[in-house]
Amino acid sequence: MKAVRVHQVGGPEALRYEEAPDPAPGSGEALVRVAAAGVNFIDVYQRMGRYPLAMPFTVGQEASGTVAATGPGVTSVAVGDRVAYAGANGAYAQFAVVNAERLVPVPPSVDLDQAAAVMLQGMTAHYLTTSTYPLKSGDTCVVHAAAGGVGLLLCQLAKRLRARVIATVSTATKAELARGAGADDVIIYTERDFVPAVRQLVPRGVDVVYDSVGRTTFLGGFDCLRPRGMLVLFGQSSGPVELFDPQLLNRKGSLFLTRPTLGHYIETRAELLQRAGDVLDWVRTGALHARVGGRYTLAEAAQAHRDLEARRTTGKLLLIP
Numbered sequence: 001m002k003a004v005r006v007h008q009v010g011g012p013e014a015l016r017y018e019e020a021p022d023p024a025p026g027s028g029e030a031l032v033r034v035a036a037a038g039v040n041f042i043d044v045y046q047r048m049g050r051y052p053l054a055m056p057f058t059v060g061q062e063a064s065g066t067v068a069a070t071g072p073g074v075t076s077v078a079v080g081d082r083v084a085y086a087g088a089n090g091a092y093a094q095f096a097v098v099n100a101e102r103l104v105p106v107p108p109s110v111d112l113d114q115a116a117a118v119m120l121q122g123m124t125a126h127y128l129t130t131s132t133y134p135l136k137s138g139d140t141c142v143v144h145a146a147a148g149g150v151g152l153l154l155c156q157l158a159k160r161l162r163a164r165v166i167a168t169v170s171t172a173t174k175a176e177l178a179r180g181a182g183a184d185d186v187i188i189y190t191e192r193d194f195v196p197a198v199r200q201l202v203p204r205g206v207d208v209v210y211d212s213v214g215r216t217t218f219l220g221g222f223d224c225l226r227p228r229g230m231l232v233l234f235g236q237s238s239g240p241v242e243l244f245d246p247q248l249l250n251r252k253g254s255l256f257l258t259r260p261t262l263g264h265y266i267e268t269r270a271e272l273l274q275r276a277g278d279v280l281d282w283v284r285t286g287a288l289h290a291r292v293g294g295r296y297t298l299a300e301a302a303q304a305h306r307d308l309e310a311r312r313t314t315g316k317l318l319l320i321p
Contacts, residue, residue: 002321003093004301007056009049012302012309015059015092023090023097025071030100032083036116037091038062039296039304039317040149041212041237047305050240053089059301060091060319064106064116074100082106084276086120087263092301094321101269104276107284114283117290117316118153120262122279124234125153127265129161132258133208133230137162140202142194142209142224144217145237146183147174149316152291154210155181160287166201168194168217170311177291177314198224205229205253215239227253234260237311291315 003020025031037060045051047059064084067077077083083103090096106115129135141158145151146167158165159182167183169175175186187197194217198206205226211217214236221231233241249255266272282288293315296304300319307313 001094002298003058003090004060004298004319005056005058006047006053009047009052012047012305014047015302015305017299017301020058020093023095025069025074025097027072028074028100029071029097030067030074030077030083030103031069032063032065032085032096032098032103033068034063034091034094034096034321035065035112036063037093037319037321038086038116038120039301039308039319040120041235041308043092044305044309058090058093058096060093060096061089062086062116062120063091063096064112064119065096067103068095070100076100077103077105082108082112082115084112084115084119084280086123087266092298092319094298102272104273104280107280110280110284113292113295113318114290115280116318117149117292118279118283118288119276121149121316122153122283122288122290123266123275124150124262125157126275126279127260127262128154128210128232128234129157131265132232132260135161135163135208138164139208140164140166140206142166142168142198142206142221143178143183144168144209144211144213144221146178146181146186147314148212149290149293150212150235152177152181152315153288155183156288158182166198166206174314193220195220195223208232210234212236213238214241218242219244222248222252222255225253225255228255229253230256230258232258232260292318294318295320297321
């Protein structure tokens with residue numbers, strides 16, 4: 001089969017489109033014929049060696065497709081089932097072997113491209129808004145990178161919970177996308193500093209800042225919060241944050257800081273099915289829409305990474321085997 005693998009960490013050129021051994025499912029596993037694979041920043045971090053993996057490895061942690069075969073002991077899925085998953089390596093390929101307990105069913109009326117586009121980012125937006133900081137009516141949140149894959153979904157889910165959404169984006173075009181996703185206020189951070197802009201809108205400070213950007217927005221996020229507000233750092237697209245004195249949290253108003261990751265919010269199959277089920281059902285009913293900002297072939301994976309890292313994209317990027 002064809003796959004995109006990394007033999008030595010580095011830039012996008014480290015992604016090698018090549019022939020790889022045909023995988024076979026073992027006990028408790030299923031073989032998935034990949035219909036679409038999601039491109040995410042965690043793929044970039046792994047390619048760069050920031051999150052080390054044994055070499056060589058097939059890139060990608062999120063996909064949708066159909067079950068092509070099952071290994072011994074598998075009862076949760078059957079050959080021909082339409083499924084999706086997040087958090088299992090090997091998605092940038094024509095076939096992937098996945099623990100069957102990590103596969104979720106895709107409703108018949110949900111397109112497989114849409115399913116791949118919402119698994120990792122949709123469940124991320126789900127846990128951020130319902131568990132990490134459970135938004136409620138009357139709350140105000142800041143969503144950084146609001147025109148990105150997670151950002152657009154975050155805006156939609158925050159509005160479902162009747163929160164006020166202040167979005168930050170880099171361009172006027174991205175501002176329109178954020179407004180279309182439900183943002184009440186949009187700050188173009190390349191034109192004005194987001195901190196005084198947020199404080200002008202909410203003088204006391206907001207309840208929560210959802211930050212996937214990291215280094216360039218991190219410290220400013222504390223200045224946007226009300227006393228005892230929460231900064232949720234769930235990504236680092238601009239680079240890892242610098243070391244800081246925790247006493248800063250005291251000085252800024254007894255603030256809370258958390259660095260969550262999706263895996264800890266879908267540890268059990270029950271929680272995985274609940275979160276994925278909610279997200280896919282919202283897609284089915286039209287209550288949630290994932291914008292696909294680009295489709296690439298497997299051979300174009302390096303270009304997809306370049307576009308993602310340059311922040312030239314909006315919404316979700318997909319690889320189509």
